[in-house]
Amino acid sequence: MAGALAAAPPQAHLPGLALGLAGTAAVLSVLGDTTLVPVLAVAMLLGALLVLLDFGFTGGFRSLLVDRDGRTLGASFIVPAVAALVILPVGTLAEGYGRFVAPIGPPLVVGAAVFGIGMQITNGCGSGTLVAAGQGSRRMWVALPFFCLGGVLGSLVLPAALRLPDLGTVDLPVLLGPWAGLAATEALLLAGALLVLRGARPRRDRLLAGAAIGAAAALLFLVSGLPWGITMGLTLWGAQTMQALGADLTGFAFWSGGWTREALEGPLLALHGSLSDLGLLLGALLAAAAQGRLRHGVPIGWRGALGAAIGGLLMGVGARLSFGCNVGAFLGGASSGSLHGFVWMLAAMPGCWAGIRLRPLFGLR
Template sequence: MPPHTAPVHFGAPYDSHARPTFVMSDLATSLPRRFDINPKPLAFSLVLIALGAVYLAHTVSGRQAALYVVGALLGMSLYHAAFGFTSAWRVFIADGRGAGLRAQMLMLAIGVLLFFPTLSAGSLFGHPVAGLVSPAGTSVVVGAFMFGVGMQLGGGCASGTLYTVGGGSTRMLVTLAAFVVGSVVATAHMPFWTALPSLKPTSLVTALGAGWAIAINLAIFAAIAAVTVAIELRRHGRLVDEPLRAASASPWLHGPWPLFAGAIALALLNFATLALSGRPWGVTSAFALWGAKLFSVAGIDVANWPYWNAHANAAALAAPVTRDVTSVMDAGIILGAMAAAALAGRYAPVWRLPARSLVAAVVGGLLLGYGARLAYGCNIGAYFSGIVSGSLHGWLWLAAAFAGNVIGTRLRPAFGLEVERVRPTGC
């Protein structure tokens, strides 16, 4: 019989969205815990969500208001399920634990079952819909690799950065600021990167048909999940339990949620985004837009950069951010995560952070922002939404970003950041 295992952490405890651990007796963990709600951040976030929805409904559209609320629900789901792409990949790379990756495969499987038939039809409820299909080429490989390194140094991915900021992580505010800067700087260099060799945008749904595309993708998801199980069994002798988190009498309100619940919620909410906006969920295009607007205020003429001359980008730059779907949803994610953290009684920002950790946040954020633009998206727009759109570039992104995460995980100790391990114990 293999030895029991217990989690060990190396380095400083500044992981942005690793699943939290608690030390308590078996009896204590089996009993619901009474949560002390943080009333002020809860009231603040809920009021802003409500007022924002009313404002958007009156100034933009009811559909935009609904997308804002979907963003808030995404933020709550991400926080309560502690659904982190960064930590999930790191613990698999460093210690062979694959629960997070298996949850991602479940999310993708539900996604393709919902998205592929809809995208094949071309409309939903009488409204046109389209996937996020981009070229697969050099810029995707370079950008996704940079993004992968940035995930581990910055302490989060795109969705992770937003929900941990909303959850009260002050370090991730630094990552987010650098993310925005890296994003807009990348737009200045896009003509160079887009001129490099690449395939034309390829949709597996269009090329193979929805049925075959679903079958192939489900087979790949199952294979990846099986590989994680085999590696985990070989490394630990069993599937390692998720770290215990305090239970509550109302877990769906206060959290925590199991990973599979987070996977289901994210897939359904991404589909809701498709239904409301006509395209899947994205995150990082808003960061480039925010940065471009700030650069413009500072007197930098980004409007003449080729990237911002494109019709859609030029229109977004000229319009208020409230008309940008991605910006509105990103704001909703932050506020939804704040509400979730307050409901869990865990909204408690820490302002004193180690210098090395802050340096890693800046470097990681710059890599995240620059890499996301080159790769036509992040862990959401390129990986999650790219794959459920049937885009070939989503799979290329996954491979390159995973390689970047391997390097990033090895670099973390140099910045005083933890890398999770599991050690044998006698009990």
């Protein structure tokens, strides 16, 4: 998520809290399908936890690549490790549940690198953009619509990109069975954490925070049927906006049929990813308002706005090409036992390295 910013004056939290409660009530009142209510509730819990625990991914990459301190990023591996305890066996053995499994190829590698650049110059990832927007960050309210637009642009080129040669999917539960696949997944996550930590001990508070986020992600999976994802919901927000403005996306392969066509033509909140994105934003708003930590009073400046716009666009394109972000690709993929989640994390590193060096151009440290 984005780095810490100065909080608004304490008296600002009461209007924000009232707005969040009113928004939540309005959303619940229009949800005709009562099965969607638990999805919204757990997503709001996740948004609140991310604020209260001050948990995010972006700063961990930066600490590792700039300060050679892998304690924060290393601790983040516990998130998919905890979530996998539920997602992998249930998604493999139970009917009505799915997992995130994607091919390893050029779209994944290039998209993750592009996302890494955008993440650093925006100063937030997919979840971080929504959570900080819920906290009132002006930077993230600039980034958010460009993120949605980038997701649509990425969806238009993804079908052609997927025709490039690739290694196919590497699905550990299919290759090894559900329980051996779970053991192999946990071993890979432990190895990744140890590689990032390089002998250092992860911070205990980050481990506990990551475990709580992982448990909430597993709960979201149980009520929705799919792992937690961010970027498809944002892509749908952009696509339905473009449709409302007169653009016809159904002529493009990504949107021409199947579940994507149904999502495009159906209610915006019927897609679990879209509803959970809204819940994340509302949960962050409620938690920040209750603590008096709203950020709407923090100025952004033209360089910050430019970086947020470019970064949001890059994150949207990169996420669609690489099947998600830190949440959908890494957390969702790794906790599903798909090797693409681990490859995503590696491929995002060079993009983060480049993005870190671009940050001063946009007024960031």
